[in-house]
Amino acid sequence: MPETKSSSSSGAIKFAKDVFAGTCGGVAVTLVGHPFDTVKVRLQTQSSTKPVYSGAIDCVRKTIQWEGPKGLYKGVASPLAGQMFFRATLFTVFAQAKTYYSKDEQGRPIIPSNLNLYKAGAITGFLAAFTEAPIDFYKSQLQVQVIRAQADPNYKPAYTTVPQTVRATIQHNGIRGPFQGLLTTIVRNVPANSVYLGSFEVLKKRAAASYGCTQAELANDHPFTVLSAAGVGGLLYWGMIFPVDVVKSAIMTDSIVPAERxxxxxxxxxxxxxxxxxxxxxxxxxxxxxxxxxxxxAIMLYTVDKVNAMLK
Structure with missing residues (x-):
């Protein structure tokens, strides 16, 4: 019995650490990356026949001109508010998947193979989609309102804040409302997170072997190595699945009224x-x-590793 209680307590502490570290990483990536995401979504979803922006620089310029600098953070409340749930899911699932692959059939600790690290990333991507999709949906709905306003001078948004968007989607579609685009999110996430998280871990494993240290020591002793591994993972993520993300953005920014889609x-x-x-x-x-x-x-994954190292 004492062993069971001890194991349960240890598991709860590890879960809390994963949640905290993941939330810190999620807040960091949102603050750094949201302006780029706003530009991406607006370019992805603007009209092909009457585009509002001629390119990324033009989108930034017009966004600031029409909405001020805060326009680049349009819809940021959704990803910020959802970071605890999404990142908790992402990094807790990934940590548990790595733990599963870190034991042999007899339960003895082993170093997970590269293939199993990629498998852990794929599992993570699938499960994380169920928390990521609603966050992306609400964010995207708010990000594209300026495009609709420029295309139609008479356009008046039915909602301008995340709470208003939540109420409107549930009113029209019930609990399925926030999951508009869930299937495409899953199709994007499974291969993307496999490559993203798997490559990050594989690169860290190789770096740790080269430096003669543990992976846990990398964040403190070799921060640039961790940042570089995370940056490479990010490039592989988007380079692999960007077309699917374009499809996802089109679906998520479509009308919340089924008959108008x-x-x-x-x-x-x-x-x-x-x-x-x-x-x-x-x-x-x-x-x-x-x-x-x-x-x-780079900032997100380094933050997660650094916070985990500090908590240990």
Missing amino acids: KYTGMISTAQQLYAEGGIPRFYRGFSPCLMRAVPAN
């Missing part, structure tokens, strides 16, 4: 986007996304 499914949405502009249509907003990928992901 232009995009009704992942495959049909991809077909419509291709008809609008061929392959280049799936790479709108790619440059600000890549600009965001290295610093934002």
Whole structure:
């Protein structure tokens, strides 16, 4: 019995540490990366026939001109408020998956293989999609309102804050409302997080072997190595699945009223986007996304590792 209590207490403490470290990393990535995300989503979703922005720089300029600097943080309340839940899920699941692959069939500790680290990332991506999709949905709905206003002078948004958006979506679609685009999020997340988190861990494992230290010591002793590994992981994430993210953005920024939607499914949405502009249509907003990928992901994963190291 004492062993059971001790094990339960240890597990609860580890979970709390994962939640805290993940939340710190999530807040860091949101503050650093949200302006880039706003530009990405607006370029991805603007009209092909009457574009509001000519490119990333023009989008930043017009956003500041029309909305002030705070316009770059449009919809930031949704990802900030949801970071505890999303990052807790992301890093707790990833930590548990790594723990599972860190034992042999007899329960003895082993170093997980590279393949199993990528598997752990894939599992994480699938489960994290269920908390990430609603956060992305609310954020995206608010980010594109300025495009609709520029396209239609008579446009008046039915909601301008996250709470108002939540009420409106639930009113029209019930509890399914926040999950508009969930399937596409899963299709994006599974391979992307496999490459993202798996590569981060593999690069750290190799670096630790090269330096002759443990991975836990890297954040304190070799911070640039951790930042570099995280940055590479971020580039691989977006380089691999950006077209799927464009499809996701189109679905998530569509009308919350089912009868008014232009995009009704992942495959049909991809077909419509291709008809609008061929392959280049799936790479709108790619440059600000890549600009965001290295610093934002480097800061997030380094923060998580650093906080975990401090807590230990």
